[in-house]
Amino acid sequence: MTPASLRGRLRWLIILVLAAVLLPLGLLSLQRTLEEVDELSDGRLAQAARTLDTLTEHAGIDALHIDPERRIVVPIAAPSRESDRKAERTFESEVGFQMFDQAGRIILTTANLQQLPPPDAGEAGFRDLRHGRHLWRIYTLTDEDKGLVIRAGERYDSRHEIMHALWLDHGLPLLFGLPLMALLTGWAVRRGLRPLDILTERLSGREPGSRVPVTLDHPPRELQPVLDALNDQLTRLEDAVEREHRFSADMAHELRTPLAATLINLENAIDADDAAESARSLVSAQHGITVLTRRIEQLLALSRLEARAAASPPTAVDLVALAGDVIDELAPVIAEAGAELAFSPPPAALTVAGYEAALFALLRNLIENALRHVPADGHVQLSIGRGPSGVQLDVIDDGPGIPAEHRADVFARFHREPGQRDDGYGLGLSIVQRAAQLHGASIDLLDAPGGRGLWVRVVFAR
Amino acid sequence: MHIILVEDDAALGAAIHKALEHQAYTVSWFRDGREALLALKDQTADLVLLDLGLPGKDGLHVLKEARRQHVKTPVIVMTARDAVEDRIRGLDAGADDYMVKPFHIDELGARIRSLTRRAQGLADNRIEAGVLSMDIAASRITFRGEPVELTRREFALLRILMERAGRIVRRENLENSLYGLDNEVGSGALEVLVHALRRKLSFETIRTVRGFGYMIPLEPK
Numbered sequence: 001m002t003p004a005s006l007r008g009r010l011r012w013l014i015i016l017v018l019a020a021v022l023l024p025l026g027l028l029s030l031q032r033t034l035e036e037v038d039e040l041s042d043g044r045l046a047q048a049a050r051t052l053d054t055l056t057e058h059a060g061i062d063a064l065h066i067d068p069e070r071r072i073v074v075p076i077a078a079p080s081r082e083s084d085r086k087a088e089r090t091f092e093s094e095v096g097f098q099m100f101d102q103a104g105r106i107i108l109t110t111a112n113l114q115q116l117p118p119p120d121a122g123e124a125g126f127r128d129l130r131h132g133r134h135l136w137r138i139y140t141l142t143d144e145d146k147g148l149v150i151r152a153g154e155r156y157d158s159r160h161e162i163m164h165a166l167w168l169d170h171g172l173p174l175l176f177g178l179p180l181m182a183l184l185t186g187w188a189v190r191r192g193l194r195p196l197d198i199l200t201e202r203l204s205g206r207e208p209g210s211r212v213p214v215t216l217d218h219p220p221r222e223l224q225p226v227l228d229a230l231n232d233q234l235t236r237l238e239d240a241v242e243r244e245h246r247f248s249a250d251m252a253h254e255l256r257t258p259l260a261a262t263l264i265n266l267e268n269a270i271d272a273d274d275a276a277e278s279a280r281s282l283v284s285a286q287h288g289i290t291v292l293t294r295r296i297e298q299l300l301a302l303s304r305l306e307a308r309a310a311a312s313p314p315t316a317v318d319l320v321a322l323a324g325d326v327i328d329e330l331a332p333v334i335a336e337a338g339a340e341l342a343f344s345p346p347p348a349a350l351t352v353a354g355y356e357a358a359l360f361a362l363l364r365n366l367i368e369n370a371l372r373h374v375p376a377d378g379h380v381q382l383s384i385g386r387g388p389s390g391v392q393l394d395v396i397d398d399g400p401g402i403p404a405e406h407r408a409d410v411f412a413r414f415h416r417e418p419g420q421r422d423d424g425y426g427l428g429l430s431i432v433q434r435a436a437q438l439h440g441a442s443i444d445l446l447d448a449p450g451g452r453g454l455w456v457r458v459v460f461a462r
Numbered sequence: 463m464h465i466i467l468v469e470d471d472a473a474l475g476a477a478i479h480k481a482l483e484h485q486a487y488t489v490s491w492f493r494d495g496r497e498a499l500l501a502l503k504d505q506t507a508d509l510v511l512l513d514l515g516l517p518g519k520d521g522l523h524v525l526k527e528a529r530r531q532h533v534k535t536p537v538i539v540m541t542a543r544d545a546v547e548d549r550i551r552g553l554d555a556g557a558d559d560y561m562v563k564p565f566h567i568d569e570l571g572a573r574i575r576s577l578t579r580r581a582q583g584l585a586d587n588r589i590e591a592g593v594l595s596m597d598i599a600a601s602r603i604t605f606r607g608e609p610v611e612l613t614r615r616e617f618a619l620l621r622i623l624m625e626r627a628g629r630i631v632r633r634e635n636l637e638n639s640l641y642g643l644d645n646e647v648g649s650g651a652l653e654v655l656v657h658a659l660r661r662k663l664s665f666e667t668i669r670t671v672r673g674f675g676y677m678i679p680l681e682p683k
Contacts, residue, residue: 249543251513256542260564261474267567268481
């Protein structure tokens with residue numbers, strides 16, 4: 001099935017509306033005209049009868065010098081249509097007359113009505129009569145004073161002739177007008193819907209994957225919302241693509257930079273003038289590999305979190321037990337950082353509905369970030385408890401902290417504070433944020449109570 | 463030869479710094495786009511190595527800003543962005559060359575030589591000045607056809623003087639090129655270096671223009 005065409009539909013609707021108005025109007029007007037013609041013809045007939053009556057006004061029937069025993073037959077030939085047309089008397093119809101005396105005897109008749117029997121006594125006015133092969137319209141006029149009955153007749157078929165002509169006069173314009181109107185309507189509809197065609201051309205002429213907004217020079221009011229919605233979608237798509245693009249560029253930067261450092265350090269080690277310098281370069285290369293490993297782990301964790309969003313249902317996870325596992329795993333980092341990590345677990349388990357791996361990543365990154373940002377003699381304090389709006393997790397450090405104006409930015413992936421140590425908050429906080437989102441948890445960055453350092457509070461709303 | 467290195471990553475910056483010093487370049491290392499821009503505007507460097515993924519001020523922005531202020535120093539951009547559009551954008555912003563991380567230090571060295579060579583209007587890595595001949599790529603010097611062993615600093619000094627043979631090179635320019643911006647240089651350091659170089663070559667190879675600078679005179683062969 002071909003899809004319904006807006007243009008076709010519109011055209012047919014317009015034609016239907018026009019026909020629905022014009023046809024009844026035409027028919028009504030035709031009917032009225034025909035009635036008028038009827039009345040006009042009847043009037044003419046009556047007039048003719050009266051004219052005949054008037055002719056006998058003064059002398060009466062005697063003026064005709066007619067022998068009552070005899071009757072006069074006036075030979076009226078039925079006017080042939082051919083001759084009428086030639087004489088341009090198109091609407092002259094065939095008429096006939098009869099005149100009777102009081103006794104009903106015929107005095108005068110035209111040849112075409114010769115055979116018509118006399119009228120019944122008291123007959124007056126109009127009536128239809130079949131005479132021979134034709135139907136006649138008859139008007140009967142009784143003149144009591146003169147003792148005359150005058151009858152005038154007109155053949156219906158000649159009257160029909162006129163009506164036919166009128167039918168044609170009314171019908172022909174409609175007959176030719178309607179198809180012409182349909183044609184013009186088609187043109188008008190096409191013309192009116194041209195903006196749609198232009199939009200279609202614009203859309204089909206676009207490069208695949210193009211996210212440039214679609215524009216029309218003078219968009220009609222009806223298309224503007226379509227354009228707006230379309231462009232809104234395109235903008236959103238553009239943003240998403242831009243974000244992805246930035247993400248992959250950032251990821252490349254985060255992975256390739258330590259890789260480049262490692263490579264050059266190895267080359268420096270090979271080119272070194274002495275063993276000590278070579279060893280220093282090798283240690284740097286090793287450090288580079290460590291950084292690289294951690295970044296890859298973080299990236300994998302992040303992509304696992306992204307995948308988790310659509311996966312299995314959440315389970316009850318004990319945050320206290322999980323924090324213990326995280327601290328165990330972070331032992332090497334704690335040893336390396338030299339900072340002190342304080343955690344006093346609450347007496348009872350505190351469970352939240354969630355994903356263990358994601359919560360593990362959240363805890364790990366929060367604690368690890370804090371450990372990496374405090375000085376060697378610094379402190380990191382972890383506490384888990386029940387707050388007013390749900391289970392609440394606090395990580396407080398006494399490191400350099402994050403200035404209030406930068407706090408909104410730090411969740412952006414790969415964000416690094418200017419002048420920061422080589423391994424930024426960036427990816428770590430992104431993971432924390434994603435994991436929190438998965439659990440509908442909120443994250444707040446606050447000033448540490450000591451006046452120095454950062455306080456991260458995660459609240460798992462009930 | 464003085465190179466400005468702009469790289470925020472500590473490990474990579476340190477590695478490049480070390481490698482370039484090993485190749486007898488003087489390196490000033492900046493970790494921040496804003497500082498780098500200030501250093502660039504000084505126009506004392508012979509070449510800039512610019513990382514694009516900088517915090518604070520994006521590398522491309524630094525580059526455009528520097529070019530807008532008519533800084534003509536050759537710039538090699540270092541970046542992790544390897545898409546063609548990124549390269550085009552980098553080159554269009556005014557970069558002279560483009561290194562995608564990770565790269566080999568040898569290649570970086572070759573590109574630095576190529577760019578500085580071009581900036582000085584040299585056709586190859588060889589500089590001749592009278593009886594002196596220098597191969598920049600191989601760091602080799604011959605004096606009257608005999609190879610001479612030089613330290614990195616001596617090599618760097620000789621290179622500058624040979625490149626501008628027949629012209630006087632001002633002391634400030636030499637100190638700038640040899641010791642960079644950050645280093646505190648003792649006032650006698652340059653004299654000591656010139657003295658050492660003269661001992662390895664001959665006294666008359668380098669002429670002193672007292673109070674002004676040094677030059678290698680162009681002698682007929």
